[in-house]
Amino acid sequence: MRAAAFAIPGDIETKTGGYIYERMLLHALRDQGRRVDHLILPASFPDPSPAEMAEAIAVMAAVPPDRPIIIDGLVFGAVKTEGLATLRAPIVAMIHHPLALETGLSPARAALLHRREAANLSLAAHVVVPSPHTAHILADQYAVDPARISVAPPGFAAPDPVRTPATPPLILSVGILAPRKGHDILLAALARLTDLDWQAAIVGAPHFPDTAAELRAQCTRLGLDGRVRLAGLIDEGDLRTLYRSATVFALATRYEGYGIVLGEALLHGLPVVSCRVGAVPQTLPADAGLLVPPDEPAAFADALRSLLTDPAERRRRAAASERAGHTLPTWAETAQVMGAALDRA
Numbered sequence: 001m002r003a004a005a006f007a008i009p010g011d012i013e014t015k016t017g018g019y020i021y022e023r024m025l026l027h028a029l030r031d032q033g034r035r036v037d038h039l040i041l042p043a044s045f046p047d048p049s050p051a052e053m054a055e056a057i058a059v060m061a062a063v064p065p066d067r068p069i070i071i072d073g074l075v076f077g078a079v080k081t082e083g084l085a086t087l088r089a090p091i092v093a094m095i096h097h098p099l100a101l102e103t104g105l106s107p108a109r110a111a112l113l114h115r116r117e118a119a120n121l122s123l124a125a126h127v128v129v130p131s132p133h134t135a136h137i138l139a140d141q142y143a144v145d146p147a148r149i150s151v152a153p154p155g156f157a158a159p160d161p162v163r164t165p166a167t168p169p170l171i172l173s174v175g176i177l178a179p180r181k182g183h184d185i186l187l188a189a190l191a192r193l194t195d196l197d198w199q200a201a202i203v204g205a206p207h208f209p210d211t212a213a214e215l216r217a218q219c220t221r222l223g224l225d226g227r228v229r230l231a232g233l234i235d236e237g238d239l240r241t242l243y244r245s246a247t248v249f250a251l252a253t254r255y256e257g258y259g260i261v262l263g264e265a266l267l268h269g270l271p272v273v274s275c276r277v278g279a280v281p282q283t284l285p286a287d288a289g290l291l292v293p294p295d296e297p298a299a300f301a302d303a304l305r306s307l308l309t310d311p312a313e314r315r316r317r318a319a320a321s322e323r324a325g326h327t328l329p330t331w332a333e334t335a336q337v338m339g340a341a342l343d344r345a
Helices: 017-031 050-061 107-121 132-141 183-193 209-221 236-245 260-267 297-309 311-325 331-344
Strands: 004-009 036-041 069-072 091-094 126-129 149-151 170-174 199-203 228-232 248-250 272-275 289-292
Touching: 004 017, 004 050, 017 036, 017 260, 017 331, 036 050, 091 331, 126 132, 126 331, 132 149, 149 331, 170 183, 170 236, 183 199, 183 209, 183 297, 199 236, 209 228, 236 260, 248 260, 248 297, 260 272, 260 311, 272 297, 289 297, 289 311, 297 311
Parallel strands: 004 036, 004 069, 069 091, 091 126, 126 149, 170 199, 170 248, 199 228, 248 272, 272 289
Antiparallel strands: none
16 A cells, blocks of 8 residues: 555644544554554644745645645645645645635635635645535536545444433534534524423534634523533533433534534434535435524524424434434545545545
8 A cells, every 4th residue: 555644734633523534534544554644734724824834835845756645625725826736746635625615704715715726626636525515516616527536424433322311302513613503593593492391502612712702692692591501622421421312413504515423413313403505415314304494593493393392203313313323434434435545646
């Protein structure tokens, strides 16, 4: 097997879907018996300083030409094209979703990122994405030849059969506190359900401090402080306990390139309420949950209400979720896709 390098910005232990994917993929590639060097790039991507941009380019340019380099999407979509062109190693781009599709960007910033990512994609020997949706976006909006794209869905552990439902019913949401995750929509939906008996937990690192502060203020303003817990970043054991005790998983996301937490909900046999955006309809089987349009609190509230008040429907969708959880790929299978891409590159 050919040796490779994997360029990732910042702390690989960061608790986001993208970092979890890349950390587990790095380990799985090494488990194949492949040598993969971990290149640590500045944590400031996709908004590095000029000095950090130069540092990242220099680190990647030092990789020899016989060793393919996987470049994380936060770096790949933002690095200057003229710098990327100096790399001698074959490039495999790891694109979770195009940077220009992030929520809250100014039109000018989105346009710049789209142009740069499109130019950078032309330099990649191969592109690996987590979902068919992202593959379609790159082919349709970035002119990437589909023959140069491989789909490598994230891997998962074995399904967790242990269930200890909480009383009152627990609505669980997991995702960094960032505008794209739509936690503000979830809170607005929950405010429409105060006639029902439930509790809710939102788990996620305060990736954007302003968003975290706004969510805390919104929670107070809506009178939800006693019923909704903004849990922040918690350890794996505590998170597993929440999944096991939840009744419904809810993610009011505005966009997902895959949505790894949706797979975790399936592993725990949870019925899901989410939004019909990005890769979510491909990730979540139709019978395992309810999808509504994004940014519509009333529709999200109606979907939650139907699961909370109809035990038969909740059991049907939970059973479908559990069945789907047994079909999810392993990290070894994810690494097989990436390994093949490295060998082709």
